[in-house]
Amino acid sequence: xxxxxxxxxxxxxxxxxxxxxxxxxxxxxxxxxxxxxxxxxxxxxxxxxxxxxxxxxxxxxxxxxxxxxxxxxxxxxxxxxxxxxxxxxxxxxxxxxxxxxxxxxxxxxxxxxxx
Amino acid sequence: xxxxxxxxxxxxxxxxxxxxxxxxxxxxxxxxxxxxxxxxxxxxxxxxxxxxxxxxxxxxxxxxxxxxxxxxxxxxxxxxxxxxxxxxxxxxxxxxxxxxxxxxxxxxxxxxxxxxxxxxxxxxxxxxxxxxxxxxxxxxxxxxxxxxxxxxxxxxxxxxxxxxxxxxxxxxxxxxxxxxxxxxxxxxxxxxxxxxxxxxxxxxxxxxxxxxxxxxxxxxxxxxxxxxxxxxxxxxxxxxxxxxxxxxxxxxxxxxxxxxxxxxxxxxxxxxxxxxxxxxxxxxx
Numbered sequence: 214x215x216x217x218x219x220x221x222x223x224x225x226x227x228x229x230x231x232x233x234x235x236x237x238x239x240x241x242x243x244x245x246x247x248x249x250x251x252x253x254x255x256x257x258x259x260x261x262x263x264x265x266x267x268x269x270x271x272x273x274x275x276x277x278x279x280x281x282x283x284x285x286x287x288x289x290x291x292x293x294x295x296x297x298x299x300x301x302x303x304x305x306x307x308x309x310x311x312x313x314x315x316x317x318x319x320x321x322x323x324x325x326x327x328x
Numbered sequence: 329x330x331x332x333x334x335x336x337x338x339x340x341x342x343x344x345x346x347x348x349x350x351x352x353x354x355x356x357x358x359x360x361x362x363x364x365x366x367x368x369x370x371x372x373x374x375x376x377x378x379x380x381x382x383x384x385x386x387x388x389x390x391x392x393x394x395x396x397x398x399x400x401x402x403x404x405x406x407x408x409x410x411x412x413x414x415x416x417x418x419x420x421x422x423x424x425x426x427x428x429x430x431x432x433x434x435x436x437x438x439x440x441x442x443x444x445x446x447x448x449x450x451x452x453x454x455x456x457x458x459x460x461x462x463x464x465x466x467x468x469x470x471x472x473x474x475x476x477x478x479x480x481x482x483x484x485x486x487x488x489x490x491x492x493x494x495x496x497x498x499x500x501x502x503x504x505x506x507x508x509x510x511x512x513x514x515x516x517x518x519x520x521x522x523x524x525x526x527x528x529x530x531x532x533x534x535x536x537x538x539x540x541x542x543x544x545x546x547x548x549x550x551x552x553x554x555x556x557x558x559x560x561x562x563x564x565x566x567x568x569x570x571x572x573x574x575x576x577x578x579x580x581x582x583x584x585x586x587x588x589x590x591x592x593x594x595x596x597x598x599x600x601x602x603x604x605x606x607x608x609x610x611x612x613x
Contacts, residue, residue, distance in 0.1 A: 270537065305522070
């Protein structure tokens with residue numbers, strides 16, 4: 214009896230959670246795009262072709278279809294410190310060298326997952 | 329008893345052998361001639377269409393469109409004003425009546441390709457910019473800023489009189505010279521700054537690639553074109569300016585112009601471009 218009463222409440226709560234999370238993530242992805250295009254911050258565009266970005270660089274691979282290629286954790290790890298996976302990489306260690314905060318890295322990854 | 333002695337003797341020999349070998353091996357590993365050959369081969373393999381002497385044109389050597397831009401630029405070179413100023417400065421006597429010509433071999437004409445050199449008396453690398461300021465100070469004149477204007481004008485003129493001469497940096501048989509070369513090489517390949525870039529990250533790993541709209545120059549021959557007029561700087565810049573601004577751009581702390589590290593770096597980078605012609609003064613986007 215108690216269980217059947219709790220179940221719909223739980224479902225409702227979860228639904229409410231996702232309803233709140235989805236716009237928040239979209240908002241974060243917008244922030245992430247700003248960071249990715251900002252010369253002083255993420256500046257991803259300096260090396261990568263990114264949809265919506267003008268005058269991209271050519272050093273890194275085009276950032277597209279990333280959701281299919283990498284898990285969220287992998288993307289966070291790459292942005293945080295790609296030298297761990299590939300010591301020869303040109304990519305700056307955005308997390309390790311505090312170029313971006315944890316929150317900013319999350320926003321950038323939210324954006325990357327939309328590409 | 330004999331066996332134990334034999335083992336001890338063997339260990340002693342081995343230890344001696346290692347001790348004797350280590351310094352010898354360390355010295356052997358500094359091989360500028362082999363470095364230079366490998367360095368130049370790396371670039372000619374990466375850009376098989378380019379001739380060795382083309383590399384001195386930096387980003388303009390990297391594709392045809394840019395090369396056309398360069399040819400057009402050379403019709404009315406943006407460094408001309410500086411070059412003229414340098415020529416005049418060079419021939420104008422100091423207050424004591426002497427001139428720059430008195431400080432240099434061959435009166436300073438056609439000698440750019442021999443700088444930097446290792447000064448065995450001082451035990452350090454001496455660059456052309458350093459030699460120019462020392463010349464001024466020896467004649468009672470105040471030194472110039474190392475990064476632009478007057479220093480760029482003087483080095484522009486000295487490079488111009490040496491155009492086409494192959495870079496000819498010597499490393500004398502002096503352990504301090506080898507050490508300076510090695511330190512310069514280490515500086516070149518060491519990552520630094522918040523962006524974690526070495527000189528090699530951009531100029532060995534990525535020449536010809538674009539960062540936004542800018543094309544990265546190859547390290548080979550990069551100093552042969554100094555000093556340069558850069559549109560990005562809206563003016564002239566010396567080798568010192570190139571080194572310090574590179575360090576700032578990677579969000580590192582630049583050293584002072586002509587600090588030992590930069591002198592060693594210039595020594596290394598010039599040596600591995602030996603044989604390529606002097607093309608300075610240059611123009612860059």
